[in-house]
Amino acid sequence: MTAIPLRYRVPWKKILVSVLALVFAAYLVLPFYWIVAMSFMTEADANSLPPQWIPDQPTLENYRAFVDPTAAQALVGGRAVKETPFALGNSLLVATLTALLNLLLAVFAAYSFSRLNFRGSRVLLILYLVTRMVPGVAIIVPFYLLMRQLDLLDTYWALILSYTTFALPVTIWVLKDFFRAVPRELEDAARVDRCGWFRTMWSVVLPISAPGLVAAAVFSFMTAWNEFMFALFLTSTTAAKTMPVIAANFATDINTQFTVMAASGVLAVLPPLVLVLIFQRLIVTGMAAGSVKG
């Protein structure tokens, strides 16, 4: 006779964990699913009561609006619909250049912290951290005036420069940890081969720390892509307006169709989302390294 094992216990913990995992997954995905679904709905379907959870007649009209708006869409979405393609291009350019400029500036500083023992290096590191703590609102006005003096208002450069200041301290902190993980022997070997420090850094340290460089670049890209306040202040035309500025126009214009607004939201999330999904492991290590250690 096969008896039930004597010490059989209901796996409460497993059940609890699975249930919680499901709840969390729903919490994370459902709101996003809602705007994605909405972006494929016709205006009538989006306004139907009760709301449709799956679009009845899925349509690409809302996305087509950005390239070729119908009369109605051009009217309700106003300028925002027409400006979206430019804004996407601007965002892409600004975020990419910010990421590159950040790496360029941060690589040297981070390398110096990982290998050189110099007076004041601790103070310098903390100084970088402190600049990160200054809230954007605190410097937006003088920054605006500075950019006006330099005649950079409504250009990419105003944004690239301001985002560089946000991202630079984080980039230096993340890279410094990655550089420190490079075994010293490798560098010594390069030195024996009579490589100067620059050659050593360039051909030994950087290739090994490639994951760190990518993580740092993704960070800066996302910072630049997501930023809104500076973009709102420093840009005024399609020459430099970024996606968040346009998305805010959609949201504050009471005439906007929710469906077109949802489509613009999806477009604005797509690039950072793709980056996050591709580089998730690197991002998680980079983020954890940068903060758990200090």
Added chain:
Amino acid sequence: MTAPAKTRKPWSDTARGYAMNAPALLALLLLVAYPIGYSFWVSLHRDNLAQPAVRKFIGLDNYLSLVDDPVFLCSLGVSALFVLTVVGATVLLGLAMALVLNETFFGRGVLRSLVLLPWAMPGVVNGLMWRTVFDAKTGALNGLLTDLGWIDEYQAWLSSATGAFLLTAFAQVWNTLPFAVIILLAGLSTIPGELYDAATVDRAGPWQRFREVTLPWLLHPLLIVLILETMNAFRAFDTIYVLTGGGPGDATATVALLTVQRVLSYTDVGLGSAYAWVITLITMVVSVGYVGLLYRRGSFEV
């Protein structure tokens, strides 16, 4: 005569260190330090961009006027309440999520990727998304609650002061949660498994294991999450701007939002800079406390 192997050392480490930091330092000096200093100078003036003629040095008057400015004081209160709500919820929810993600279960890898989804969402889009969810006429929240039979008729969630405040906080929490989860998860993964085995041998229950093993190891990551989220919530701007614009009334008008309005809508850069400096000072006090706490715990390695 053989000369000793030439050790070229034209640069001392210190000189090299500063040379390598020069580009970054120069950028930050010009783009952060100068604006900060200048901002303080502006905050000592009556200065409205719309009326260049009345620009005048007035010392600390802008700051003194804040002490009995009801709008400003109210916004400080709103900010404080907002920070408490958002940080409290983020830490609790983040901790719960990190603990779950630290277990093994079917689909863990997927959930770990999903956690990053809100992080990829720009604040403005986050606000925009929740606007369509909370909408009074066609929103998903109304639809869901009606489907579940929890409410009889559609509610205008964002038009009551309490509703707007709580939902704005909710939207903010959704956006900032991934950061907390990742840091806490990284902290959890450093706890040696033997500690739990030992605790189990000692017949410690789940709650005891959490209190005696998990929590002490998590203190440092928790502290980091606490402080960084505090600063984040204190300057939260984009989600609120899109979701409620500070309303209804001044229910969600935080200091950060008010500062931007003061400068952007009223072009009052003098008073706006004073607002900004109050924010900076509060942030600084928190940061100094943060660094000090970490130093005392000996875990701030540079």
